[in-house]
Amino acid sequence: MQLYISNFGSFLGKKSERLIVKENNKVVNEIPFHDLEQIIIDNPGVSLSTDCIRECVRHGIYISFLDFSGTPYASLISPYLVGTAMTRREQLMAYNDQRGIHLAKAFVEGKLKNQLNILKYFAKYRKGANRELYEQIYHGITWMEKFAEELKEIKGKCIDDIRGQIMSVEGRVGNIYWDMVKLLTDGKIEFPGREHRGAGDPFNSLLNYGYGILNQQIEKALVLAGLDIFCGYLHVDRPGKKSLVYDFIEEFRQPVVDRVVIAIVNKGIEIGMDGEYLDTQTKRDFAARIFERLDHKESFQGKKSALKTIIQNQARRIATFLRGEAKYKPFVSSW
Template sequence: MNSVIISDYGVMLAKKGERLVIRGPKPRLELIEGGPQLFLALGIGAKRPTLTVLTSEGPKTPAPPLRRSAPDANGVKPPKKSPDEIELPLFRVGEIVIGSPGVSLSADLVEACCERGIRLSFLTRSGKPYAMLSSPMLTATVITRREQLAAYNDSRGVELAKSIVRGKLGNQASLLKYFGKYLKESNPPVYEELTALAKSIAKGRADTKRINGPNIDDAREALLSVEGLAGRTYWKGVRLLIPENLGFGSREHRGAPNPVNSALNYGYGILYTQVWGAIMNAGLEPFAGFLHVDRPGKPSLVLDMVEEFRQPVVDRAVIAAIGRGTAIETHEGMLTDDTRRTVASAVLERIESEVNFRGRRYKLKSVIQIQARNLASFLREGDSYRTFSFKW
């Protein structure tokens, strides 16, 4: 199933028969290879409709321009009368992410997406999710939500929050080790520092185990203290992996003008849509979290579950792209259109990649959905919940 990302102003989405139609001035179509499947990122701005394949190794391999012929092996239909239009078969679309203002879509398309379980997610240009459209009948469950709300006031909420923090710290340590191993010969001092920082973070995992309480309200402050200390240590390690000319001093969240922070924030926004959709498919309430406090408009459970996937999905993709020399550029404090497309491609390519999980090979996007269902089972039936661990 393909992911379609709309990242430019003036695009129109509609439905024609059983196909998704994308209209906009000079659309650019990119197919990014993620194993046997392909996903798509669409935008405008190319001089003519082009097709670019990005392999898992990173380099772009240009292909000939689209021609007026039959659909290709992936069902992509080249323009017929206008170079401003591209069509895709709906059965190959898994989600549509709209990351730009000025994008319009038809009611027929919304209905077709709801019927087929295709998520429609909306992001600001900085990557902050602000809406998601889906049919409520796809997750018309009650028991899971009842147990989720009840767990806030008993030990289940504490155990889940502890698992989230332990999993996040484990993945932070693993990511520093992952990038550090490539520096063991070329830069021993940095390798040694990264190793020491990873060990310090691992100590926080042991501290987490000793935190207890009758409910999450009694345990949250201690858990956030451990998480905060580990976070400062982790970002100190990340700073060693980022070229000094990019000016990455520390982790900043929304509104950060630094290009690295902006790229991370945009990548996290894409990850949020994946996790949010998985949570809804599992019959969970996105706004009733445990580690993150409740606040109107804050999808606390989404933020909880995102924690175990930040490092293996977004941080690894962005740091690796920078390490390959990919330009991360901003204009007036915002990522440029080309950079947003680059970051989206890197993050989606990582989401489509396969990893070892519970003794089998799965795509990361499948692991996200499996974990959402495991979380629902934990809340309903008391099954243990183990976070996804990034293998370095």
């Protein structure tokens, strides 16, 4: 399970083989360490004991820290769990050969197909109820599919040769995608268009907070697969920039976060705001929905697995692909 801590003044400690959560010096939760996968903390007023940290490390529990908007700013995991030199050597060398191109195109291919499938999923419920909207969505889908086909024709010697072309395709498809999302949510919520950092509207705030939670799930999977999160292919290098996280997350934004956010809006669920941020109760409820979605089983490569398991398996496939031991195909969700 994932433990989500958002209350100011919470304390995490250890008692025997259990993690304890205290509020106002009273124990409010006890969880066996062997039942935990991840701890997410999104309040600066939370404290942890060193014996709790040590026990989390021993059990491979990832501790993640988010700010009020959901942006990750730190993680705790033992470096001794992920000391795989061979994988990282190959990861670095792949930047200058066809492996880097293959991965960059695969990540974007997964993103574009998942954007299409999210629109198809929500459009099918409008076919009878709102034929005009259904046809508008499919008109957009037609153009998205046309632009997405260009991805196959992009070729080069290394990722630096073709990054601009890939991102051009991604951008054109993405512009139409968000226009179609705006149509799907029209009249239910104000959506000024996709905004990242600093967004103060409820829709973008939900997206950004959800991506923050997913970001930590993606980072954990990559680290446990022995990969360097700062060495990506599609996203350019910059000190402190988790380029491989931003690459790999593209496959999973739509099936994990976008689908949940659009469903919340369409169901008319209240989205509470505290100034320019989601309020505490909304964040807690939304995080629970994201974790539930990560536990949802999808069919992929001949078997059904939870999305969080697919994320971890895909991270391992990146590593085996880089070492020349397997092929890499992007995850595409069903609709």
